[in-house]
Amino acid sequence: MLRIVDELAGPGPLRICAHAPADGDAGTGLRVLLIADVLARVVELRGRAVLVGWTGPAYSAAATGLRPADAEGDAAAIAEALGGPPGVHLTSGTYEGASSACLRIGEAALPPLDGLDPLAVRLLLLGHAYEEPVTATAGAIGEAAVTLSRWRRAVAHWAARPSKPIPADLKATARAALDGRLDTAAVLRLLEDLETTAEVPEGAKFETFSHLDRALGLELVREVGTV
Template identity: 85%
Template sequence: MLRIVDELAGPGPLRVCAHAPADGDAGTGLRVLLIADVLARVVELRGRAVLLGWTGPAYSAATTGLRPADAEGDPESIAESLGGPPGVHLTSGTYERATTACLRVGEAELPPLDGLDPLAVRMLLLGHPYEEPVVATADGIDEAAGTLSRWRRAVAHGAAHPSKPIPADLKATARTALESRLDTAAVLRLLGDLETAPEVPEGAKFETFSYLDRVLGLELVREVGTV
């Protein structure tokens, strides 16, 4: 089976275009942009630059951990701004104009987000395979927020210990999951198991959480130096 990042390998920057639905489906639109953000992070972890374009409604990048778009507008203006046509499109439906790779992202139904932690929303969405639909609840988002808080305290605790290398098997497992199918849900499960693994030194836990957060974008190192 050809892995996602292998299919997108090539010279120069990878141009990505995320098509948020224009019908007011804010949850699905946010999820499309989130998966584009994750794809960009995984490709950049492999050493290739990424240029990102968005079509459809704009979303707040700052509050949800999304990287800002390099270009916004219609596909033609995005291709002109990015210096060439996108090498991959992300959409919640069928994008008939795609002549290159296209990832279809499942719909996401979100509750009203007022008063909820946007990075907990990000974590909840990342806990599901990107192609499957998600129905999120306020209770589920609150539970994700609790996990985030606990992990940040654990990372801050680990930062106070001598640094140790990331266990090779954990790194290989996480990279395979991400590079094969953007399986952030598997990475989150790996971190959940790692949190309580007595055989892994605290310094290695810190390095693993920090490294994988480069893709997850959950600000897991936020509390380092505060405990």
């Protein structure tokens, strides 16, 4: 099993190559790029620079909060543009060209996304282990949008309270989940439990949600200052 800290540590930037499927499977392609985005965020949180390349069909960088690719094209063009071969590949199938680490991403069947919140799509997909297939409905994406809205209001409320440090046990649990296997679903469960517990000060809830959102990319602090 890929361990981010143990297997992707090293000098210089980490080069990531995300291979969106070329068969027009937009849901799976979007998921491959999403997991590459989260991987980049987690590695950057550990203090290492990251460069990301995409092969296959292009997607809007604005979709589900993806940051723009540093390079696009075939694998050889990406390696040249990024200054060296990728250290990790992400693909929905078997990538024969990888002599380094490779994550296989499960398929994602999505409904038409017109009129749906793209960050709610991101939340729904991150609620599943990256290797498991996901079938999403418009209703499920709508429920995810409700959760996002509630969390953003809560974070805005907590932001007005005295700041408190992130509880050490929560920080360690979240870091182990992300570093071990990009277990975003475990991190989301942690946030769900934290939202309603009375044992953690509201200022610490704010710091925890805002810190972990740097990996999740859900714009949870969007409404801070508006309430």
